[in-house]
Amino acid sequence: MQTAADLKNLLTRIDRKSYPAYKDTKGSYQFPGYVLSIDHVQGDPFAAASKLSVHVRGTKAGFPHTLYQTACQRVALQDALTRRFSQQAEQASFQAKGSGHSGLISISRCGQEVLERTACQIDPASGDILLLLEVGFPANGRTINARELEKILFQLLPRCIESALFYHPSDAGRLQAVADLAEDQQYIRDQLPKLGLCAFVADGSILPRASGVSSLPMKDAVPFRSPPERSVCLNLPHRGRLTGMGIPKGITLIVGGGYHGKSTLLKALERGVYNHIAGDGREYVITDNSAVKIRAEDGRSIHRTDISMFIRDLPNGKDTVHFETQDASGSTSQAANVVESMEAGASLLLIDEDTSATNFMVRDALMQRVIHRDMEPITPLIDRIRALYEDYDISTILVAGSSGSYFHVADHIIQMDRYVPREITIFAKEEARAFPMDPDPLPPAKAPDFDRRPLPCADLRSSERVKLKVLGRDEISLQHETIDLRYVEQLTDREQTAALGYCLLYAQRHLLDGAHTLQQVVDTLDGMLEQQGLAALCERRAGTDFLARPRKQEIFACLNRYRGLKL
Incomplete structure (x- = not known):
């Protein structure tokens, strides 16, 4: 040297x-x-x-x-x-x-x-x-x-x-506070399943952000305060006693008027899969690590995904057990997003009515009278949401502002009133009795088929020089093929997107062989990141690129949106 x-x-x-x-x-x-x-x-x-x-x-x-x-x-x-x-x-x-x-x-x-x-x-x-x-x-x-x-x-x-x-000894207190906060946050994550919860929002949290282009906390925002009925008290290793709202497993509905904080709460829960720095306001907003935000995504590609749980008997006879398209509709894309999240191991779905396909979410009674169920190929989420929890242990937190149909199927209903949550489950259930649902139950759906086995791409395996570009947080370009990640909303950083590009390239070169399922491929990638770190992906770049670790769910999302994937 x-x-x-x-x-x-x-x-x-x-x-x-x-x-x-x-x-x-x-x-x-x-x-x-x-x-x-x-x-x-x-x-x-x-x-x-x-x-x-x-x-x-x-x-x-x-x-x-x-x-x-x-x-x-x-x-x-x-x-x-x-x-x-x-x-x-x-x-x-x-x-x-x-x-x-x-x-x-x-x-x-x-x-x-x-x-x-x-x-x-x-x-x-x-x-x-x-x-x-x-x-x-x-x-x-x-x-x-x-x-x-x-x-x-x-x-x-x-x-x-x-x-x-x-x-430096002068930094001892500051660095110890960083370590203590991390340990307290992990303690809450570990406690969620033990308490039967899928999320926790601490009292005093600041959920609104400064603006649509800033992730900093909003000044003078209303601090979060749990309704008494949902209040949970935790005894953290370092901070000690902490109270807040515990969201139980099952189906939770968040309702309220416009601009009252419904989507703000959901956005905080989306980002609660990550720890936050002190002063962010969301330090103690902790969500199930596997939670996935689900939305409609018109135009995305879908590769042989089994969406028959939600869509079947299409007029054109297209196979929905191995559904494939390069230009998905709102309903087919959202159905695929749900099933792919199941495949990725999600145990919590986060859904906002505002970014969902209406016909995927619900069909009101009048529409069902005019267009009979036998004539409609789409089985809306409202008819499957209970089975997702009871048969697959997948909870849902759903924001709704216009449709009251979900009052019938929800286990817990929270109203946001000027950014303050209120427990209204009993009241909402009583009001819902005046609007009965169709008593004719649907037959149970078959479990989705996750046996998808990606094939290798000979060009990427043999080529020494592969063009991989990261275009901000939203896009990856691999050999001029663009992967659109705009609607993978839990990606927070360009460096996570860069890591996904490397995951995709590594999978193409080493893991996609037609013998292993997509689940096995992603599990291998995630295990490699856990054991060897992010630098293991940069095999030909000497580990010198700035990367941030994505979750397993985002690795799945990237592969599923890669139009060059061969199955």
């Missing part, structure tokens, strides 16, 4: 040379307290920034093992260090001058959720830290400005590293 002095001498030699001479800097260098690796050097100052990594021995970093002794604490500490480094890098960025991206120092930009990322990784045994970052190597035009890079690598970057990656 070379020394920091070797790097400084090298920079002196290549100063004012043509920009490609920066390639000579690639390698690892021992600095006081850490190793700096230059893993990839950009081709010119206007290209994507160079990729660097910092390696700090656990004995040098000095973080107490009690801060990362459990998986949830480790992820929380990694998140805290990433945020700390990001703050420092933002102040140091572009203090070195030049053309193009010269002087850039950047790392992952974390949102309100705490995600496992490649940006910062802590070895649970040794405490060793690996940090990934990007640096824009300075140039004047396309001529190397090595003095400005020396300023970055020997002045600005060491300050960021010292501040973020080494333990």
